[in-house]
Amino acid sequence: MIIDYSIEESSNVYLIVALEGGAKGKKKKKDTKKGKKKHKKKKVKLAILKYYKVEDGKVVRLRQMCKVCPPGTFLAEHADRLYCGRCHTAYQKVGGADKKGAAGAKDAAKGGKKK
Secondary structure, three states: OOOOOOOOOOOOOOOOOOOOOOOOOOOOOOOOOOOOOOOOOOOOOOHHHHOEEEEOOEEEEOOOEOOOOOOOOEOEEOOOEEEOOOOOOEEEOOOOOOOOOHHHHHHHHOOOOOO
16 A cells, blocks of 8 residues: 555655544533622602602702702702712711711712711
């Protein structure tokens, strides 16, 4: 057979052969860690009724509006401050028993430690 192709003893032979099968693909690793669940916004039915009240045929706003944001942006009422979730502005409540500085209100609004 080697004589048919005129191959000598000192010559190099390169073969290209197709293989059937081969290595299997790697299995996908399962995520064993339980990650932190994302916060889901809770839908409150008729939530707009908490912002307005009708007295003697006139509409009265129950919550204050943000001075920086466009009209219709209400401030969230916390124990010691008023907070705008749109522009992240905090206003200190006047006459509260526990008074903090403006920096303390902003730290608390960002999730800082409360004393």
